[in-house]
Amino acid sequence: MIIMIGCVLLLVAALALGKFLQIRALIAAVPxxxxxxxxxxxxxxxxxQTQFTAVGTLNPVRGADLSTEVAGLVRTVHFKSGQDVKAGALLVELNADSDIALLHSAEAAAAQAATVLKRDQAQLAVQAVSQAQIDADTNDLKAKRAQVEQQAAVVAKKSIRAPFSGRLGITALNPGQYVNAGDKLVTLQTLDPIYADFSLPQQQLAGLAVGQVVNLTVDTFPGQSFTGKINAISPKVDSATRNVQVEATVSNPKLLLLPGMFANVKIDIGGVQExxxxxxxxxxxxxxxxxxxxxxxxxxxxxxxxxxxxxxxxxxxxxxxxxxxxxxxxxxxxxxxxxxxxxxxxxxxxxxxxxxxxxxxxxxxxxxxxxxxxxxxxxxxxxxxxxxx
Structure with missing residues (x-):
């Protein structure tokens, strides 16, 4: 009986060893x-050098599409497309003949009212008229002079002048053309300096400060950098994007940068580190x-x-x-x-x-x-x- 049990155990051990060797061989054969x-x-x-980067848009410090407050026929155009002009320069004159005639009429009425007042004041001295007449003449003269000023303002609106210095755009305006009130005549842009407006995530707000130096590059002039300084940081973070708007003023003496361009903005933060x-x-x-x-x-x-x-x-x-x-x-x-x-x-x-x-x-x-x-x-x-x- 003991011999039989020993044989069985030996057989089981032999089978187990054979199976172990077979499995090891299969594992070794796996590629x-x-x-x-x-x-x-x-x-x-x-x-x-830690930097903040953003894509910004260039905007003019001053820029406007000039138009007229009143309708009229263009009499004279005093500028050429792309011309640089100073503040107050006369740009366009509209036909103001009828308005000037009304101005002269108002001036004559004011002069007549002044004469009547002067004559009645002389008669008041000899008690020929009452003080009430003098008061009426005075008010009439003020009304006539106000009409003169009003008509003079209408005449002035027929002359469109540059509100600030800058460069004019391209226009198709010609003498003899009729324009309505509010029609665009020409654009006027101040190019030096110029603003760069861009946005940064709120996480970077702590590294920003007014007066910080910014460097700009534009695809139009590869390899050339423009320097400016931050002049304003918005006091409000956009709740939709969690970005804060920043505005920098960039010197543009050669007038290479134009409003509407996009620019790559870089701001150096802190010192150089390893x-x-x-x-x-x-x-x-x-x-x-x-x-x-x-x-x-x-x-x-x-x-x-x-x-x-x-x-x-x-x-x-x-x-x-x-x-x-x-x-x-x-x-x-x-x-x-x-x-x-x-x-x-x-x-x-x-x-x-x-x-x-x-x-x-x-x-x-x-x-x-x-x-x-x-x-x-x-x-x-x-x-x-x-x-x-």
Missing amino acids: KPAPQTVSTAQVQKLQW QLTLPSTAVTYNPYGSTVYVVKEAEPPKAGSAGAAGAAGTSAPAANPSGKPQLVAEQVFIETGPTRGDQISIVKGLKAGQVVVSSGQNKLKNGSPVTVDNSVQPTNDAAPTPQEK
């Missing part, structure tokens, strides 16, 4: 995933945090593992066909800071000199083997320009 080709970048410590930087493409953003893949050598397999080298289970470092140690990508959580151009600053999670995946991380997972190919690198410029330029 390992091929390394994924990626490009890499080194974490660098660079001089970093920051760890990476290309923005190296960072993967997830709901649970920002991550990068750090490239490092794979650890050698442990003794006795399925992948151990040699029949005796001795350990050996993982290697690729070239004989070099196998590289793997390790996922690391990081905390990012401000960005500039193609670069992003790293606040926490990395050290200078570490190598991270800069492109191709969408096909990786933690521990994936990788092959580095840096023949094509993503851009890593602090002040990039459009590639077509």
Whole structure:
């Protein structure tokens, strides 16, 4: 009986060992995933000037579409399209013949009223008229003079003058043309200085102050920068966008900047600091945090593992066909800071000199083997320009 039980146990042990060896052989035969080709970048410590960036719109310090308060026939046009004019310069005259005639009539009536008042004052001295007559003559003279002033104002409206100095736009106005009240005659814009209006998120409001220097660039003049200063910060944050409006005054002596242009605005905040930087493409953003893949050598397999080298289970470092140690990508959580151009600053999670995946991380997972190919690198410029330029 004991011998029978011993035989059964021996048979079970033999079957278990055979099954174990079979499973280990199957595991060893499973093909390992091929390394994924990626490009890499080194974490660098660079001089970093924190900047706020925005897209702004250029607006004139003074700008208006000039029109007329009264209708009339254009008699004379005293300007040319695109001309620079001073404040008070005569631009357009409308036909005012009938209005001038009415003005002369009112002036004559006022002169007659003044004569009557003077004569009645002389008669009052000899008690020929009453004081009531003098009061009536005085009021009549005031009314006549008021009519003169009113008619003179009507005549003045027939002459359109520049309300401020600036540059005139293009107009199709010609002598003999009839214009209605409110019709646009020509635009007038003051170009030097010029305003740059832009918006920034409320989180950046603490770094703004009136008098801060701003730098502008426009696509019209690539490589050229324009300098200005913040002159106003809106006291209200837009409840829909949570942005605050900012206005800067920019010197424009060459009149290169024009109202309506869009501009790229940069504001330097604080002093220059050292920051760890990476290309923005190296960072993967997830709901649970920002991550990068750090490239490092794979650890050698442990003794006795399925992948151990040699029949005796001795350990050996993982290697690729070239004989070099196998590289793997390790996922690391990081905390990012401000960005500039193609670069992003790293606040926490990395050290200078570490190598991270800069492109191709969408096909990786933690521990994936990788092959580095840096023949094509993503851009890593602090002040990039459009590639077509």
